Each structure stands twice: as structure tokens, then as C-alpha cells.
Amino acid sequence: GEDVEQSLFLSVREGDSSVINCTYTDSSSTYLYWYKQEPGAGLQLLTYIFSNMDMKQDQRLTVLLNKKDKHLSLRIADTQTGDSAIYFCAESYYGQNFVFGPGTRLSVLP
Amino acid sequence: DVKVTQSSRYLVKRTGEKVFLECVQDMDHENMFWYRQDPGLGLRLIYFSYDVKMKEKGDIPEGYSVSREKKERFSLILESASTNQTSMYLCASSLRGTVNTGELFFGEGSRLTVL
Secondary structure, eight states, X not given: OOOEEOOSEEEEETTSOEEEEEEEOOTTOOEEEEEEXXXXXXXXXXXXXXXXXXXXXXXXXXXXXXXXTTEEEEEESSOOXXXXXXXXXXXXXXXXXXXEOOOEEEEEEO | OOOEEESOSEEEEOTTOOEEEEEEESXXXXXXXXXXXXXXXXEEEEEEESSTTOOEEOSOOTTOEEEEEETTEEEEEESSOOGGXXXXXXXXXXXXXXXXXXXXXXXXXXXXXXX
């Protein structure tokens, strides 16, 4: 079946940039997403990118999509302690057949 | 503010007990989903529903059933709980159709421990 992979842990210092990477296998994906899960909470959509785009920027967040390599990344500029959370990469075909990665736990060190 | 509400945040049950997890959404969404979340495994789809009284099996339906009698409510049932069903259960909803991003709206989760 389709698969989404991401590293499980990332530690950065406060103020540095964080880059979380993700690879996926489904070439028919139309949307790729980054969800954030704070401790004890459900998932919340952070940002998404349509498959015909290469890049999307939203304040401190930059999403890069390399469709040829099926690689997605999320860059968080000026990482703060409040960014500590689990970040899930996910893909879908027009909102159907969501596939989630295992999640990357981001720890922000003071 | 849009909301998906899961009735129980924390439950402790004994092996063999019947468990009901309730989920209600107030966004008039057609689609509703139940996932379980385990460390290192991400989210795995248990069941989903695209309409009232409709249900479809996800990737790991064994040991679970669901009920959708009303559009806003989607219930997950564990007929006879087992220790390997100890997990975090997440309910989600979304709009039907291909003209939207398909964003899933999640509840806060129900952490179930089966002893």
C-alpha cells in the first residue's frame, strides 16, 4: 500500500530553523499536509500544498515539494519553545484515502 | 469555531468489557473517521463513514465496529476490549467533495487503557 515516511525525532535550539522531512510513495496525491499535535491534544492542520506547487510560504513556515523525488519538507524559521510538538506529514487524493506518516517529535531546547 | 468533540478523554476498562467511544461534530460534515494512534506508527484508519448509516472498513477494523445513526455523530465500539487495544483514539471529520482541500478536523482524542 501507499506509505509516508519521516524521521521520528528532531532537536533544535530556540531561535534556529527546523527542517522536518517526509517522503511519500503515492504519485497520484493531490494534496500534501503538515499537521501539528501538541501534548494531550488532537491534530491540527498547520499548512498544506497542492501537488502542482513547488513551494508555499506562510509567515514562519515554508513548505517545499519535490514531486519528482516525492519529497516534502517543512521549515520553521526562528523556532520557539511553543513549536515543540509532533508534526505529521500526510497525503490524500482530493481529501480521500489519507495516509499519515509516523510523526516527527520536535524538541526545542532553550 | 468548528468543533469535533470526543466524549471521553481518558478511559480505563477491563479485558472483555464493551467500550463505546462517542464523537460529535458541529460542522455539518458528511465524512467522519476513526483512527488509532500509537507511537512510531502514526495514525491508522479503523473505520470511516461518508454518510448517515454508511460505514466502510479502514486498514485495521478487526475488533471494532461503528455506528452512524445521525450525521453529526459517529461512534466506535469495542465489543470485547483486549489489552492490545490500549491506545489513543482520534475522531475526525471532513467535507465531502473534490473542490476543497479535504482538511481533516480532529477531536482531542480518547486515551483508552485496557487492563
